[in-house]
Amino acid sequence: MSRLASLPEMWDVLVVGAGPAGMAAATVTASAGLSTLVIDEGPGPGGQIWRAIMTTPVMSRPVLGSDYWAGAPAVRAFYESGATYLPSTQVWSLDADGVAGLSAEGEARYVSARRVVIATGAMERPFPIPGWTLPGVMTAGAAQGLLKTSGLYPSDRLVIAGTGPLVWLYAAQLLAAGGRISALLDTTDPGARLAATRSFPAFAASPYLAKGLALMARVRARVRVLRKVTALSIDGRERATAVRFRRGGGAEEQIPADTVLLHQGVVPQVNLAMATGVGHRWDDRQLCFVPEIDPFGQTGLERIAIAGDGAGIGGWEMAVERGRLAGIGAARALGIASDLVPSPNPALKRLRALARPRAFLDTFYRPAVAFRRPAPETIVCRCEEVTAGDIAKAVDIGALGPAQLKAYTRCGMGPCQGRMCGLTVTELMAAKRGVSPAEIGYFRLRPPVKPITLAELASLPVDGANVKAVVRS
Amino acid sequence: MLARVDDRHQRTVPISIDGRAVEARVGDTVAAALLTADVAACRVSTVSENPRGPYCLMGVCFECLVTIDGVGNRQGCLIEVRDGMAIETQSRRREAGR
Numbered sequence: 004m005s006r007l008a009s010l011p012e013m014w015d016v017l018v019v020g021a022g023p024a025g026m027a028a029a030t031v032t033a034s035a036g037l038s039t040l041v042i043d044e045g046p047g048p049g050g051q052i053w054r055a056i057m058t059t060p061v062m063s064r065p066v067l068g069s070d071y072w073a074g075a076p077a078v079r080a081f082y083e084s085g086a087t088y089l090p091s092t093q094v095w096s097l098d099a100d101g102v103a104g105l106s107a108e109g110e111a112r113y114v115s116a117r118r119v120v121i122a123t124g125a126m127e128r129p130f131p132i133p134g135w136t137l138p139g140v141m142t143a144g145a146a147q148g149l150l151k152t153s154g155l156y157p158s159d160r161l162v163i164a165g166t167g168p169l170v171w172l173y174a175a176q177l178l179a180a181g182g183r184i185s186a187l188l189d190t191t192d193p194g195a196r197l198a199a200t201r202s203f204p205a206f207a208a209s210p211y212l213a214k215g216l217a218l219m220a221r222v223r224a225r226v227r228v229l230r231k232v233t234a235l236s237i238d239g240r241e242r243a244t245a246v247r248f249r250r251g252g253g254a255e256e257q258i259p260a261d262t263v264l265l266h267q268g269v270v271p272q273v274n275l276a277m278a279t280g281v282g283h284r285w286d287d288r289q290l291c292f293v294p295e296i297d298p299f300g301q302t303g304l305e306r307i308a309i310a311g312d313g314a315g316i317g318g319w320e321m322a323v324e325r326g327r328l329a330g331i332g333a334a335r336a337l338g339i340a341s342d343l344v345p346s347p348n349p350a351l352k353r354l355r356a357l358a359r360p361r362a363f364l365d366t367f368y369r370p371a372v373a374f375r376r377p378a379p380e381t382i383v384c385r386c387e388e389v390t391a392g393d394i395a396k397a398v399d400i401g402a403l404g405p406a407q408l409k410a411y412t413r414c415g416m417g418p419c420q421g422r423m424c425g426l427t428v429t430e431l432m433a434a435k436r437g438v439s440p441a442e443i444g445y446f447r448l449r450p451p452v453k454p455i456t457l458a459e460l461a462s463l464p465v466d467g468a469n470v471k472a473v474v475r476s
Numbered sequence: 477m478l479a480r481v482d483d484r485h486q487r488t489v490p491i492s493i494d495g496r497a498v499e500a501r502v503g504d505t506v507a508a509a510l511l512t513a514d515v516a517a518c519r520v521s522t523v524s525e526n527p528r529g530p531y532c533l534m535g536v537c538f539e540c541l542v543t544i545d546g547v548g549n550r551q552g553c554l555i556e557v558r559d560g561m562a563i564e565t566q567s568r569r570r571e572a573g574r
């Protein structure tokens with residue numbers, strides 16, 4: 004029997020995602036004796052931050068750094084917890100009753116859980132600029148994943164462009180691995196730097212300041228760093244050949260490049276939670292939609308909790324604590340005796356400390372308006388090739404929100420299901436209509452949230468009710 | 477072009493890319509194997525038929541779609557290479573039924 008077919012149907016707890024938050028939640032619930040199923044679409048545990056931690060070919064510890072290797076004990080605890088872990092498996096639907104549609108190896112099936120923790124983590128914020136669809140252009144996170152999983156790094160002319168801690172972290176890792184960088188184009192908004200001064204004291208009191216400065220110093224010592232970069236675009240026909248940009252109000256400059264890595268922060272992956280019916284709100288500091296939850300990650304849906312960066316960006320240390328809290332919340336809700344469930348107080352305390360420096364990071368690295376609401380000719384929806392100008396035109400002829408925009412333009416209707424354009428669409432439509440992003444809202448998401456083949460659907464077990472629903476007698 | 481740190485001296489398996497025989501490193505994803513074989517574009521876009529390659533390598537952008545062992549539109553960045561795997565780029569509009 005296949006892995007999916009031999010799986011029990013009923014579970015106490017289902018965890019979606021085996022990153023820091025998902026593993027922490029599952030470790031708590033499985034250790035408390037609850038049957039716990041963990042599903043992840045990747046081939047190994049760790050999520051993005053600890054990707055391939057059990058198998059990475061980059062074994063010299065300083066290359067990937069201490070935050071990466073901090074994942075090893077978490078993975079060990081997860082493996083020892085007794086949770087059932089299914090890698091390389093998709094969750095393509097989830098409903099408020101805790102019924103989840105899974106698929107793997109060409110087969111599908113449903114399982115059901117009394118409590119679900121959604122821990123699908125973050126993705127990189129879309130970076131819509133002219134040329135971002137060319138082969139040779141990837142995100143910095145993509146390149147980092149290649150390094151962790153396969154030890155691979157670009158060895159041709161490489162330009163990294165953008166803003167945010169990951170830009171510097173990846174640059175340092177790449178240099179340590181033996182790579183070279185032609186130029187690092189820093190798009191950090193000078194206005195944002197200024198706005199961040201107020202939240203600086205709390206950041207300066209955290210370990211992040213020293214860590215960040217050391218990282219930047221290591222990169223600056225070996226890489227040409229150009230600041231105040233605006234008007235960024237990528238040239239090429241079959242693939243990227245150069246980047247074009249200005250510095251401040253300066254003249255246009257061009258640097259040849261075979262590989263261009265873009266990054267401007269990370270945002271929660273909301274597709275599964277939204278399609279399940281979890282309420283979300285616009286977060287004006289992080290410029291993204293975040294789920295409405297209590298300190299245990301509990302959503303408005305009784306059976307569903309959300310933990311980790313999918314609940315709002317906080318980094319892996321916060322994700323671990325929020326995962327723990329979601330696990331504790333689930334165990335308590337399922338009536339586990341209190342001596343088998345850890346106290347939430349240490350996690351709540353650590354979360355408060357970890358939250359303090361966030362305001363500075365969110366403000367300082369807030370992406371510039373020009374890179375969130377691109378010029379008319381820029382492709383916004385990569386799948387259906389809808390430009391910012393197309394979106395503006397749709398608003399002109401009456402599209403009020405993302406749902407109508409789909410009907411007018413097909414924007415957000417390709418295979419990525421709006422993941423690559425959703426936030427840009429919200430911000431563009433809000434600006435064009437002169438209303439807040441909260442009022443515009445996001446695409447209305449529905450299952451399947453991951454593509455599923457007809458053959459996989461056909462492999463679902465059929466009962467009498469299914470047949471009655473579709474067969475006329 | 478890519479260089480590699482290979483502290484584990486991982487073994488390779490034979491795969492094919494559009495019929496061309498290649499050795500792929502065990503543990504690499506299909507998307508990584510394509511990039512290593514210097515295949516920058518794994519498909520063309522559906523509207524303008526412009527070349528596209530992997531963008532996010534973490535399952536969210538769906539740019540890495542390829543045909544694997546006859547099944548179309550698979551996410552190459554989520555699937556590891558296997559001995560004998562046949563990968564085809566989707567360099568023309570896809571026919572129905574695949």
Ligand code: FES
Nearest residue numbers: 533537538540553
């Ligand atoms: S490269 Fe983005 S989904 Fe595979």
